[in-house]
Amino acid sequence: MDRSTEAQTVVFSRIPPTPPATPSPPVKRRRRTGLLVSLIVTLALVLAAGLYAVAPLRHPLPGPTIELALPATLTIPGKTPKLPWPKSGQGVIAVSGLGTLGAFGGEKPVPIASVTKVMTAYVILAEHPIGAGEQGETLTVSAEQAARYPAERARGESLVEVEAGEEITVRQALQAVLLPSANNMARILAAWDAGSVDAFVDKMNATAEELGMADTHYTDPSGLDPDTVSTAKDQVILATKAMALPAFAEIVKQKTATIPVAGEVKNYNELVGHNGVVGIKTGSTDEALGCLVFAAVVTVAGRKLTVVGAVLGQPGAQTPEQLDRVFSVTRTVLKSTTKTLAPHTLVEAGRDVATVHGPLGTGTTLRTAEKLEVIGWPGLKVKVEAQLPVVPSQIAAGTEHGQLSIQAGTGKATKTALRTSTDLVPPSIWQRIRHHQ
Template identity: 70%
Template structure:
């Protein structure tokens, strides 16, 4: 059988065989991974940086705070007035609604003579009020009261003539008490009001306690008794209260009046109608010396102020000398007090009142829109009330924001509106991010 021979192909790579196929290249694994790593790093940086930048923006900004740059009280600049105080006795000068200008002679309780009748009239008018110009109820002088007149006259008392059965109105009786200083009419009024002089004196002392007259004690309604004592301070307190009663003020400023039986009576206070004096009462005895409680109206820059004062214990051999001395002292005190009063500027227009501190160093100021002026004297303490509402995060320049007022004593406050200075703006986003870093 014939032999068949197959053609065999030599293995590749052997002599005479076909060339081996090319070896495929190894995949570039490292080159493929690098872009992904870089992209991942960049993404992390962006996300991390974004979170870093957003973090401060998530937190609310603190509200602006206000720091006052004016104190709560100020004194009118300048030296306190030096008044011509009496060499002896006791004295005090006050301005209604503002306070005490000054005092002299200490606070010892002294006899006050007929100045006592200020309290007598005050109690009568508070128990039996009178409207302006009203005569009020009618009193009848009893036979017993009229019978006391000769002995009272023999004692050298200050009196008005009375008669049994005399009918006199409350206003006329008060005129007799306050103008010619009638001791007998003070007793008649006391008995009319309370039934007895003793009961009325109790009312006088109760009223003194109520008014805070700590150095005062009354033992009679006329002041003839030297054990009726008070102080200049206490009498100024009472005088201010009494002059607030329209009927009292009307009577105290009269130079004369006409009453039944006695006829025309004259005011012993010779200062009434001079130097602005509008009242109120004289007093004079050997024990008390010359005494005067007074009120006067002074005009300061178109504003009327009431000066109230008391001068006690002025020496002299008799009533005319004592009263002349107390009148002279009072005139000097009034003129010096009037000269010391004036208009004073406490805060200038545009003056800073407060500083506003905003977040991240932002801020502005609060300033007075107009100047603040007060009437008073150098050394007078004035209260300042600064009211600034909550400051918003954005406040325009020159915006009205708050009020400043000034007041002394019980006087009416004066003030001005407050304005912002430069504009207050909240920090920008970039400022917040930058500040956070």
């Protein structure tokens, strides 16, 4: 027992004690977890940055806008012309399609003598229109109308001889009214058209109102009555309308005409056929003095323009002196008017007309391809109009895009194309991303 115990004891003393078990340190696992977290964070940041960068690309860019660089009107530069008007009377001169060039003497209604017959002829042609070269309807002079001729002649009226039963066409009757200024034929035409002279006068006044002749009042179709009054301004309105009628313009341009009974008659307007004058009507009485409504065709820079004017109240002891005076005034004013009319360049070639604003600071300008000029005079206002279509997001330099026009009065507009000065290109992706930052 003792030996075995001792031996056993010896055996046990040789076996070292087993140390307590301890877990291995998780170093490698912590590294892997940290790497994974870093990777996830990095991916999240990259994704967020990508989403941030791509966000502006998901929205469409706004289209280009246009800013006009020219005003709606331009004025021909220079000193407003002063025409050589007389000291007395009143007058207006205008250029058809452009407007009034000059005026003097105010707008007080005054007697206009046989200038009245312009309205008489205008109403007749409105009611009984005839074309160029046509004679129109035929009217017959009554015995009563013919019987008045001796008394009318005794009063010193301007007349043509007539006979009972005489047949005369509308054109021939108007020639008698507008060339030798026949008072009796004006009354014959009035009664034929309206049934009575008074009814015709009502038509004359109604027409004046329609045309905007606010300071005009007619009391007879011949102008012999001094209570028939108007202004130079109103008579230019009427003359412009009348000259647009081919038959009227044909007649007032004639120096002579042949009509029944009276034979050849002459035009009292001695300016016709000189300095471009193509009409229109003289007038003179003790109350009205010398009066003239005129039209002339002048050529400026190869373009024909119609000048229409009226000069009223020119002094003189009798009709010849009064008419000489008004003819002299008209010659001088018309000559000055012709010199005043000239071409003026208002927009040079290559002028910037509009700025195109693209997105993110991109853009270009639109410039005139050619110069624009207008015929007129210093001080005349000219309308400016730009036709600008929608600009695409990309357009090359030198591309025609839109046009610019200028127009004086109601005349023909002058136009030129517009061209881009530089390329217009959309902003790059990098520009869009940087702009978003």
